[in-house]
Amino acid sequence: MLRHPAYHAARAEGALAQLGERHNGIVEVSGSIPLGSTILLYNYCPLYEAFVMNLEDYQVANRKIWQARAKDYIAPAEKAWHSHEAYWGIWNTPESELQLLPTKLDGCRCIELGCGAGYVSSWMARRDGQVVGIDPAANQLKTASRLEEQYQLGIEFVEGFCEALPFPDSCFDFAISEYGASLWANPFRWIPEASRVLKTGGRLVFMTDHAFAVCCVPDDGNWRAPMSERLLRPYHDLFKHQWNSSSHEVEFHLSHGDWVQLLRDNNFVIERLVEVGATAKSSSRFGYADANWASKWPAEEVWCARLSA
Numbered sequence: 243m244l245r246h247p248a249y250h251a252a253r254a255e256g257a258l259a260q261l262g263e264r265h266n267g268i269v270e271v272s273g274s275i276p277l278g279s280t281i282l283l284y285n286y287c288p289l290y291e292a293f294v295m296n297l298e299d300y301q302v303a304n305r306k307i308w309q310a311r312a313k314d315y316i317a318p319a320e321k322a323w324h325s326h327e328a329y330w331g332i333w334n335t336p337e338s339e340l341q342l343l344p345t346k347l348d349g350c351r352c353i354e355l356g357c358g359a360g361y362v363s364s365w366m367a368r369r370d371g372q373v374v375g376i377d378p379a380a381n382q383l384k385t386a387s388r389l390e391e392q393y394q395l396g397i398e399f400v401e402g403f404c405e406a407l408p409f410p411d412s413c414f415d416f417a418i419s420e421y422g423a424s425l426w427a428n429p430f431r432w433i434p435e436a437s438r439v440l441k442t443g444g445r446l447v448f449m450t451d452h453a454f455a456v457c458c459v460p461d462d463g464n465w466r467a468p469m470s471e472r473l474l475r476p477y478h479d480l481f482k483h484q485w486n487s488s489s490h491e492v493e494f495h496l497s498h499g500d501w502v503q504l505l506r507d508n509n510f511v512i513e514r515l516v517e518v519g520a521t522a523k524s525s526s527r528f529g530y531a532d533a534n535w536a537s538k539w540p541a542e543e544v545w546c547a548r549l550s551a
């Protein structure tokens with residue numbers, strides 16, 4: 243049994259219900275976490291990450307970039323929390339078109355993997371789900387917690403990485419990621435974790451950039467340059483991708499064949515692959531989004547899968 247300072251601090255403050263055995267190098271949280279609490283598990287002990295979690299360089303780099311970017315995501319998050327209607331991705335595609343969320347989530351334990359400022363969590367909570375959002379960037383969670391305080395939806399926000407989820411096996415019914423773990427975490431680590439924490443029959447939905455788009459985005463420092471109508475980089479080399487023109491953050495992309503294999507290897511049955519485009523008149527707050535291009539090719543993809551027995 244690992245007894246690191248976080249254990250005692252959290253226990254003393256009554257912040258965590260129960261911390262149990264180590265799992266995947268982190269302390270497993272068992273029992274239910276009090277509603278409405280923000281749990282800064284790793285903040286209590288910086289040495290914990292170094293000695294117990296063995297963070298990889300890309301995790302440190304990605305967290306750093308999202309700590310800095312968090313301020314740019316405050317206003318969009320406020321708008322999205324305010325909206326009762328869900329909308330998705332770079333084109334704000336309405337839920338009525340994509341149907342990614344079950345209409346009712348009452349009695350369901352839901353997790354948002356890489357929740358950022360937590361607006362997807364708010365949409366699940368408004369459908370009566372019992373929701374946890376996890377993200378490694380404390381600044382993003384600060385916005386999420388403030389908005390939770392404002393709207394009082396009973397969402398729990400946990401600071402952590404999706405490559406090692408601090409939750410017991412088989413405890414969630416529904417897991418979702420919109421450009422969170424789906425883009426920024428190593429899929430060969432977070433997909434097995436999603437499979438572990440979902441109950442049999444539980445569903446996983448995740449949205450990320452479409453492979454076509456990743457192959458066609460120019461990488462010359464001008465994020466407003468039109469998308470190329472030719473492939474600019476090899477499809478099979480996208481796995482751990484760093485843009486030349488960007489800082490040190492690392493994205494993860496898989497070919498469709500590799501996603502299928504990885505999901506199947508982790509007991510998922512694929513229900514849908516939704517390829518999301520736009521109309522030539524669509525608008526986006528993201529500089530790289532090119533409506534004309536996306537009216538011809540999908541810019542985003544959503545995988546919907548169910549955990550089999």
Ligand SMILES: C[S@@+](CC[C@H](N)C(=O)[O-])C[C@H]1O[C@@H](n2cnc3c(N)ncnc32)[C@H](O)[C@@H]1O
Nearest residue numbers: 308356357358379382403404420421422426427
């Ligand atoms: C684009 S935001 C996603 C949240 C929200 N849906 C949005 O689009 O604003 C990306 C989030 O992924 C988080 N992230 C980065 N690395 C992660 C990891 N290894 N596990 C989980 N989340 C991660 C970042 O901290 C950031 O908040």
